[in-house]
C-alpha cells in the first residue's frame with residue numbers, strides 16, 4: 001500500500017486546484033475529529049472536488065496509487081464512519097452544493113451531495129413542498145450523508161427513511177467509473193435497486209455526488225402536544241389512539257425526565273409542564289377536521305394515562321426545543337465523550353427494554369449515567385451513556401447491545417454501523433448475511449479503497 005506523499009497532494013491539486021487540497025493541520029483538524037469528540041484520526045490531505053468529473057479523477061488517481069479514501073459530508077455521523085482513523089485521504093463533498101432543480105409536477109429535488117438538509121428543505125419549501133427527512137443536525141448533515149447512512153429522523157414515522165425518498169443517484173466507484181440512475185419515476189423495476197444499495201452503504205461502495213429525492217406535500221397545519229406520562233405503554237397507547245381517531249402522526253418522540261432536566265439546565269429553560277412525570281411524549285399531528293379539538297378530546301379521554309399536557313399550533317419550536325436540544329446538552333454535560341447507541345426494538349418489547357436497562361447498567365457501571373430519548377413510534381431509542389471512562393467504553397457498549405438482542409432489537413436503528421458498531425455486527429446479522437455483504441463490497445470495490453475499516457471490513 002502506497003502511503004500518501006507529496007506527489008499525491010500535487011496530483012490532487014492538479015485536479016481540484018491547490019486551494020481545494022487542505023494539508024495544514026489547523027485546517028484539517030475539523031475533518032479528522034467526529035461530532036462526539038471520541039473519534040480522532042489523521043490525514044495527509046482533505047480533497048474537495050467541485051464536480052462529479054473531479055470526484056472521478058480524484059478516485060481514479062487514488063486507485064492507481066492504491067490510496068484509501070474516507071468520504072465525508074457534514075461530519076455529523078455518530079458512529080465514526082467519516083473519520084480517517086488510519087490516515088486515509090478525506091474526500092469532502094463540501095463543494096458539491098448545487099441545487100439543480102425542484103420539479104413541482106413530479107415533486108422531486110435534484111441536488112449535489114454536499115447540499116445540507118436545511119438548504120434542501122428551504123429550496124423545497126419555496127415551492128410549497130418539503131423534504132421527507134428532517135433531523136436535528138439539519139444545518140450540517142448533507143444529502144449525500146443522509147443517503148449514505150439511510151438516516152431516519154423525526155419525520156420517519158410519516159414519510160419513511162431516506163432510502164424511501166431516493167429516486168435517483170449519481171455516484172463514483174473507487175476506480176473512478178461514474179454510475180448514474182436518474183429518472184423521475186416512482187415505478188421503475190429494471191433490475192437491482194442500485195440507489196437502494198448505496199443508501200446505507202456508509203461510503204463503502206461509492207462516493208455519491210448527486211441525488212434525486214422525492215418531495216412531500218407538507219400538512220398545511222399541525223398541532224404539537226407535550227404530554228406527561230408515567231410509562232412507555234401509556235405513551236404508545238396514546239399514539240395508537242391518535243392514529244385510530246384519524247389523525248396523521250407527523251412525529252412522536254419520547255423523553256425522560258432526566259433528559260429534560262439536563263436540557264433545562266443547559267439552556268436555562270423552565271419546566272415545560274406543572275407535573276413532574278418520569279416520561280414526556282412529544283407528538284405532532286395533522287388531520288382533515290379540527291385537529292386541535294380532536295387532539296384535546298383524546299388527551300382528556302385518556303384519563304390517568306395523561307398526567308398533564310401542553311398543546312400548541314405547529315411548528316411549536318418552544319415545545320420542540322426540549323427534544324431537539326438533547327444531543328448537544330448531553331455532549332456538554334458528560335465528563336467524557338458520550339457513548340451514543342442508537343437501537344430499536346419491536347414496540348411490544350420497548351417498555352421492558354427501557355425499564356430494565358437502567359437498573360442493569362447502574363449495577364454493573366455505577367459511575368455511568370444513561371439518558372434515553374428517541375423516535376418512540378418507530379421503536380427507536382437513542383441510548384446515551386455519560387461519564388464512561390475510556391477503559392469501560394467497550395464493556396458498556398457490549399452490555400447495552402446484548403440487552404437489545406435479548407429484546408429482538410437492532411444494534412443500529414438509524415445511525416449505521418461505522419467503526420463504533422463494527423465489532424458487534426454479528427449481533428445484528430447472521431454469518432451468511434455478513435459474508436454476502438463482504439462479497440458485494442469485493443465486487444464493487446475490489447481494491448478495498450473506500451472506507452475500508454467500517455461495516456464488515458474485508
Ligand SMILES: Cc1cc2nc3c(=O)[nH]c(=O)nc-3n(C[C@H](O)[C@H](O)[C@H](O)COP(=O)(O)OP(=O)(O)OC[C@H]3O[C@@H](n4cnc5c(N)ncnc54)[C@H](O)[C@@H]3O)c2cc1C
Nearest residue numbers: 073074075076077081142144145146148151152153203208
Ligand atoms: C444533533 C444530531 C442529531 C442527529 N439526529 C439524527 C436523527 O434523528 N436520525 C439519524 O438518522 N441521524 C441523526 N444524526 C446523525 C447524522 O446527522 C446522520 O447520520 C447524517 O445522515 C450524517 O450526514 P453527514 O452529511 O454529516 O455525513 P457524515 O457524518 O459526513 O458521514 C456519515 C457516513 O456517510 C459517508 N458519506 C458521507 N457523504 C457521503 C457521500 N457523498 N458518498 C458516500 N459516502 C458518504 C461517510 O463516509 C460516513 O460513513 C444526528 C446527529 C447529530 C449531531
